[in-house]
Amino acid sequence: MMPGTSMKSDTNIKLPLAFILYALIALVAAQIILFVNNDLLAAGNFRIPDIWMGAHFLLLGYAVMIAMGAMYQLVPVAFLTPIWNQTFGFIQFLVTAIGITVFALLLGLKPDQAIYGGIMAIIGIIMFVIQMAKTILRQQKRNSMTLFVLGAITCFFLTIVAGFLLAWNFAFGGVGNHNTILHTHIVLGVAGWFTLLIFGFSYKLVPMFSLSHGYSMKWAKTAFFTYIAGLLGLIGSFWTGSALLSGIGWILLLAGFSFFFFDIREILAKRIKKKLDRPFSFSLLAIHIGLGVHIIAVGLYLFQVSNQLIWSWLIFLYVMGWIIFSILGYLYKIVPFLWWTYKYSERIGKEKVPTLKDMVNEKVAVILLVLFIISVAGLMLSGLLQLSIFLLIFQALLALTSLLYTISIIRVLLV
Amino acid sequence: MSLLTEVRASLFEVIDPELGVNIMDLGLIYAIELDDNDNVKITMTLTTPGCPMHDSIANGVKYRVGQIEGVAEIDVNLVWEPAWSPDKMSDRAKEMLGFA
Numbered sequence: 431m432m433p434g435t436s437m438k439s440d441t442n443i444k445l446p447l448a449f450i451l452y453a454l455i456a457l458v459a460a461q462i463i464l465f466v467n468n469d470l471l472a473a474g475n476f477r478i479p480d481i482w483m484g485a486h487f488l489l490l491g492y493a494v495m496i497a498m499g500a501m502y503q504l505v506p507v508a509f510l511t512p513i514w515n516q517t518f519g520f521i522q523f524l525v526t527a528i529g530i531t532v533f534a535l536l537l538g539l540k541p542d543q544a545i546y547g548g549i550m551a552i553i554g555i556i557m558f559v560i561q562m563a564k565t566i567l568r569q570q571k572r573n574s575m576t577l578f579v580l581g582a583i584t585c586f587f588l589t590i591v592a593g594f595l596l597a598w599n600f601a602f603g604g605v606g607n608h609n610t611i612l613h614t615h616i617v618l619g620v621a622g623w624f625t626l627l628i629f630g631f632s633y634k635l636v637p638m639f640s641l642s643h644g645y646s647m648k649w650a651k652t653a654f655f656t657y658i659a660g661l662l663g664l665i666g667s668f669w670t671g672s673a674l675l676s677g678i679g680w681i682l683l684l685a686g687f688s689f690f691f692f693d694i695r696e697i698l699a700k701r702i703k704k705k706l707d708r709p710f711s712f713s714l715l716a717i718h719i720g721l722g723v724h725i726i727a728v729g730l731y732l733f734q735v736s737n738q739l740i741w742s743w744l745i746f747l748y749v750m751g752w753i754i755f756s757i758l759g760y761l762y763k764i765v766p767f768l769w770w771t772y773k774y775s776e777r778i779g780k781e782k783v784p785t786l787k788d789m790v791n792e793k794v795a796v797i798l799l800v801l802f803i804i805s806v807a808g809l810m811l812s813g814l815l816q817l818s819i820f821l822l823i824f825q826a827l828l829a830l831t832s833l834l835y836t837i838s839i840i841r842v843l844l845v
Numbered sequence: 846m847s848l849l850t851e852v853r854a855s856l857f858e859v860i861d862p863e864l865g866v867n868i869m870d871l872g873l874i875y876a877i878e879l880d881d882n883d884n885v886k887i888t889m890t891l892t893t894p895g896c897p898m899h900d901s902i903a904n905g906v907k908y909r910v911g912q913i914e915g916v917a918e919i920d921v922n923l924v925w926e927p928a929w930s931p932d933k934m935s936d937r938a939k940e941m942l943g944f945a
Contacts, residue, residue, distance in 0.1 A: 778905030
C-alpha cells in the first residue's frame with residue numbers, strides 16, 4: 431500500500447469566514463441598491479452610476495469575496511498544498527474589503543473619484559493573486575483543476591487591469607476605446623474569471639458531493655482550451671469590430687461550456703449518492719442555466735439580434751442564473767463544512783456530532799432557492815417587457831430573499 | 846470481547862459527516878492490526894483524495910479508539926492505494942445512499 435500523502439488543511443477558519451460574512455452583507459446591500467433603483471432597471475438603463483454601485487457590490491462584494499473565501503478553504507484541500515501565508519491573507523481581506531466598499535460607494539456617489547477606492551481594491555486583488563499563485567505553484571502534481579484555476583486567476587488579473595483603465599478614464603480621461611475596454615472588462619470578469627473558476631471547482635465538488643466514481647473527465651482540457659479560445663475570439667471582435675470573430679467567439683464559448691457539461695453529466699450518471707442534497711441540486715441547475723444562456727447567445731448572434739435590452743438581460747441571467755446561483759447552492763455546503771470543522775472536528779469519535787446536513791434547514795433552503803428562481807425569472811420577464819410595477823415587485827422579492835438567505839447561512843453558525 | 850473486536854466495533858460509531866454513514870460500512874477501513882503491546886495500527890482511506898474531512902475523520906478514529914480501555918498507542922495510516930471504490934461498501938451503506 432502507498433503511504434498517504436500529508437495534506438493537512440489547517441487553514442484558519444476565520445480567514446474564509448471573514449470573506450463569506452462580508453460577502454453576504456454585500457449581497458443584501460446590492461439587492462437593496464438595485465431595488466431602490468428599479469426604475470432604471472425597468473428602463474433598461476444599466477450604465478448608470480447607481481446601477482454600477484449595485485452591480486459592483488454584487489459582483490465584487492458578493493461573488494468575488496465569496497470566491498476568495500471559498501478558495502482559501504478549498505485550494506489547500508483540493509490541491510493538497512497549504513495556503514502560502516495566512517497572515518498575508520488576513521491583511522489581504524482587510525485591504526480588499528475596504529477597497530471594494532469604498533470603490534462601489536464612490537461609483538454610485540462620485541464616479542470621478544472611484545479610482546481611489548479602485549486602487550485599494552486592486553491592491554487587495556493583486557495580493558490575492560500573489561497568494562494563490564504562490565500556493566498553487568507549489569502543488570506537486572498538476573491536474574485539470576490547476577489549469578482552470580490558474581486560467582481563472584489570470585482572467586481576474588486582466589479584468590482588474592481593464593477595470594482600472596475604466597476608473598482612470600472616469601477620473602482623468604485620456605484612455606481611448608472606453609467602450610471596448612468596458613466590454614473586455616465584463617467578458618474577462620464574468621465569463622473568464624467566474625466561469626473558469628466554477629468549472630474548475632465543479633470538477634472537484636460535483637464528484638465529491640454526489641460520491642461519483644469511475645468517471646473520466648475526458649473533456650476537461652478540451653473545455654478549457656475551447657472556452658479560452660472563445661473568450662479570445664469574443665474579446666478580439668470588440669477590438670476589431672469583426673462580426674465573424676464575434677460569432678466564432680460565441681460558438682466556441684458554447685462548445686467549451688458544452689464539453690464541461692458532458693463531463694458533469696457523466697460524473698452525475700456514475701454517482702453513488704442517488705438522492706442529492708437540494709442546495710447542491712440548485713448549483714447543478716445553475717449549470718443548465720449557464721448552458722442555456724450560451725445557447726441563447728449563439729441564437730441571438732445567428733439571428734442578428736442586436737437589441738441592447740435583450741443582451742443586457744441575457745448578461746443579467748448569466749450573472750444571476752449561472753454565477754450567483756452556483757455560489758448560493760455551494761455555500762450551503764461550504765459554510766456548514768467550515769463551521770463543522772471548527773466546532774465539531776475535535777469531537778468526532780468522542781461524542782455524537784451532527785452531520786453536515788443536520789446543520790442546514792433544508793426545507794427553508796429549498797423555499798429560499800425557489801424564491802431566487804421566481805424572482806430572477808420574474809425580473810427577466812418584467813425587464814424585457816418593461817413592466818415597471820412587476821420589476822419593482824420581483825426586485826423587492828429578490829432583496830428580501832437575499833436577506834433571508836443571509837440569515838439562513840448565519841444560522842448555520844449558531845448550530 | 847477481544848480488544849481487536851472492540852476496536853472494530855468502535856469504528857462503527859465514527860460517522861462520515863458528509864455522507865452520514867459510518868466509516869466501517871463505507872468500507873474506509875482496510876486493516877486493523879494489534880501488536881503484542883496492544884498498540885493499534887489502522888490502515889484506512891477516504892472516498893476521494895483531497896477530501897476536506899481528511900483530518901477530522903482520521904482524528905475521529907484516533908479519539909474513538911483511544912477511549913477503549915487497554916489500547917496503548919494508536920497509529921492511523923491513511924492510504925490512497927488501493928483507491929476506495931463503491932464495491933467496498935456494505936449493503937447497508939449502499940441502501941442508506943440509495944445505491945442498492
